[in-house]
Amino acid sequence: MYGRMKKRWIALILLGLLLLVSGCGASREEEQSAGASRSMAVVTESKDVSQEQEAPAPAAANAAGEQPAGFVPNVAAQNRKMIYRADVTMEVESLAQTRKQLDQLLVKYQGYVLSSSEQEGDGTRQGYLELRIPQGGFQAFMNELDRLAVRIPVRSVRGEDVTEEYVDLSSRLKAQQAVEARLLQFMGQAQKTEDLLKISADLAKVQEEIERIKGRMRYLDENVRYSTLSLTLLEKKATARLGEVADESTWKQAWLSMNRSALAVLHFLNGTIIVLAGALPILLLLAIVAIPIFLYLRKRHKPRPPAEPPTLS
Structure with missing residues (x-):
């Protein structure tokens, strides 16, 4: 009886020890798995941080001027408020024809004429126009001028940032x-x-x-929407260059030289007549005073006739 009870107690003690050992092993495995999970979380977080730190590198490269292929400026740069003004001088074959062509271009690009004037003299014709062109078609309008002109000796464009x-x-x-x-x-x-x-x-x-x-x-806003173009038109015949003059015949140059000399003489005679006409009243006044004095002095100094000799009776 006593032996059976002893065996039972030994079996219970062994069973308890087995349960204790298995419980400790399970807790260790849970701690190891939790530690591994924490390690993975730390590794993942460190990778994310490193990726976030490496992400600005392309932006820094772009700021330094190394722009990747297909780079498009940001919206803020594209939406800056710019005012453009241009000055252009054109040599044209016909002033009237060029004006008609410019009117057609203004209709095409929805621009308008702010002011215009023409000047003619000494065989020359010139036109002055101030045009307002929508900024979206300003560059295209400037390119169209090459087609209308014989030569464009002056072309300048200025931009002002008013953002x-x-x-x-x-x-x-x-x-x-x-x-x-x-x-x-x-x-x-x-x-x-x-x-x-x-x-x-x-x-x-x-x-x-x-x-x-x-x-x-x-x-x-108005000046940003519409760019200003100051345009000077010169007819080609009024802009003769040295090469064209050199091609003229000798007789034609001699004829032109003679005409210039004749015009110079006429200008001199005209000037002389104008000066004499302006001085005529003064000359008349001097004559009224000087003529009586001159006659008086002449009469006073007139030589007397010699006395006749006495006759002998």
């Missing part, structure tokens, strides 16, 4: 509008006449500043 000024105006406008709203609120709450008059005066100044800012912004 900073426009942003500053926008900020000032918002600030003034906020002041206007507060003044209107104070005006509604004012109960004294003096306060109402003072608020009205301040409100008038603020509204005047708002209108001035809006006017400047409208001016900038």
Whole structure:
């Protein structure tokens, strides 16, 4: 009996030891798996951080000027407010024909003439035009001028960036509008006449500043939308060059030289006649005074006839 009880206790003790050993092993495996999970999480996080640190490298390269293939400027660079003005001098075969062609181009590119004038004299004809062209078609319009001209001796384009000024105006406008709203609120709450008059005066100044800012912004918007082209047209016959003059015949050059000499003589005679005509009243006045004096002196110094000898009776 005692032996059986002893065996049972030994079996229970062994069973308990087995359960304890298996429980410790399971806990160790869980700790190892948890540690591995934490290690994987740390590795993954470190990889993400390294990738985030390496990501700005292309942007830094682009900022340094090393732009990849197919680089497109950002929207902020494309939307800058630029005002373009150009000056062009063209030599043309016919002033009238070129004006018609320019009118057709203005219709095509939706531009308009701001001012125009023509001048003719000494065998020359010149035309002056100031045109306004939408900025989107400005460069294409400039390229069309090559087709109309015999030669373009002068061509210049200037650009002015007004983005900073426009942003500053926008900020000032918002600030003034906020002041206007507060003044209107104070005006509604004012109960004294003096306060109402003072608020009205301040409100008038603020509204005047708002209108001035809006006017400047409208001016900038208009000049950004439309570029200005100052165009000078010269007929080709009025722009003879040294090479063309050298090709003329000797007789033609001699004839032109003689004409120039004759014109110089005529100009001299005309000038002399004009000077004499201007001095004629003075000469007449001098003659009225000088002629009587001259006659008097001549009469006084006139030699007397010799006395006749006495006759003998």
